[in-house]
Amino acid sequence: MLVRGALCRLAGDLPKTSTHDLSHLARAFQNSFARRNALSVPVIHAISRAYRRTYATTAEATTPTPTVKKAVKKAAAAKKPAAKKTTAKKTTAKKTPAKKKTASKKAAPKKKKAKKTAAKKKPAAKKRAKKVLTPEEKEKQHIRELKKQALRVPFSTRKVSGRLVYTAEVAKGGKVSLKEAAEQYNNITPAEKEHYNHLANQQTETNRAEYRKWVHSHSPNDIRLANNARLALQKKLAGKVKSLSPFAKIEDDRAPKRSAHPFLRFMQERQASGDFKDIKFTDASTLISKEWAALSASEKKPYEDQSAEASARYAREYEQVYGIKSKSASA
Structure with missing residues (x-):
């Protein structure tokens, strides 16, 4: 209390x-x-x-004692290096990709070198020296080019005869030769010959239609170049081949008609008169040429005017059909 x-x-x-x-x-x-x-x-x-x-x-x-303070300081000091190690690990981990990059950069030049070596291994293509052709080889090459340009007709353009139709029909089975069939044609009756002639005319008309169709399958300019090549082949191969019929002129109804020379017009008129009947063509030509030379300038003028008019028409048609101007309108 x-x-x-x-x-x-x-x-x-x-x-x-x-x-x-x-x-x-x-x-x-x-x-x-x-x-x-x-x-x-x-x-x-x-x-x-x-x-x-x-x-x-x-x-x-x-209040902490001095010993405790020392212990705390030691613990802190011990923890600090551990933190540094972790940072060091992090930095090293970050640096590792840089090493990979450097490695990849170093590897790139090796690839380029490999490409260069591969390119070097390929041998350079050697340029072939052009062969120097002899005059004979040049001529053969020119003939081959002309034949290619001349166009080859894929069927025969010859006129069919009654004898040819009969021979082909009789020798078809192979029992009779072509020679024997041709001889037998002479012994057949006139009625049979008339029959085979009729068949021959039909075949000729069919061939002409096919020929015209083949010509129209090419342009007029192609036919013109083919005729030029055929004319050159006739000159080069004359006397070197058996027949020049494969190089005959190709008839093209689209081609413009050439104008006749005044002398040719006079010659056609004189032959149509009947004055040179039963006279050889060579003899008739000699007589007509003498008559032409004896005509005066006024007498020749009608033929010359007709030829000039025809030449002007030919030049116009030539340019329309071929698309180029003709070198000479006169024949």
Whole structure:
């Protein structure tokens, strides 16, 4: 009871401090007792000392000792190198791709070298020297080119005769030769000959239609060039081949008709008169040429005018058909 009463009396004298600062509270409590001469009371003295010890120990326990501080510093020092190692690992991990890149960059030139070596291995194509042709070889080559340009007719253009039709019909089975069949044709009756002549005319008309169709399958300019090539082949191969019929002129009804020379017009007129009947052509030509030379200029003029008019027409048609101008309108 005494203690409780003393505490109540001293409560008003104690300063209002924070309850957390217990050491200061104990000291203030002790001083207040000393001022009131309460030190003689052993119980209160003991309580004050007890309070001082307990709060002193708690305060001392909260503050770290020097040994603890050293331990904490050592732990921190030990942890710092570990962090450095991890960063070093990270940096090394980042640097590894750079090494790969450098390796890939180094590998690229090797590929280029391989391509260069492969290109070097391919041997350069040697240019063949042009063969120098002899005059004979040049002539043969020119003839081949002319034959190619001359166009080959795919069927025969000869006129069919009754004898040919009869011979082909009799010798068809192979029992009779062509020679024997031709001889037998002389012994057949006139009615049979008339029959085979009729068949021959039909075959001739069929061949002409096919020939015309083949000619029209080519342009007029192609036929013109083919005729020029055929004319050149006739000159080059004359006396060197058995027949020049394969190089005969191709008849094209689309070609413009040439104008006749005044003398030729006069000659055609004189032959049509009948004055040179039963006279050889060569002899008739000699007589007609003498007559032409004896004509006066006024007598020749009608033939010359006709020829000039025909030449102008030919030049116009030539340009329309072939698309080029003719070198000479006169024949």
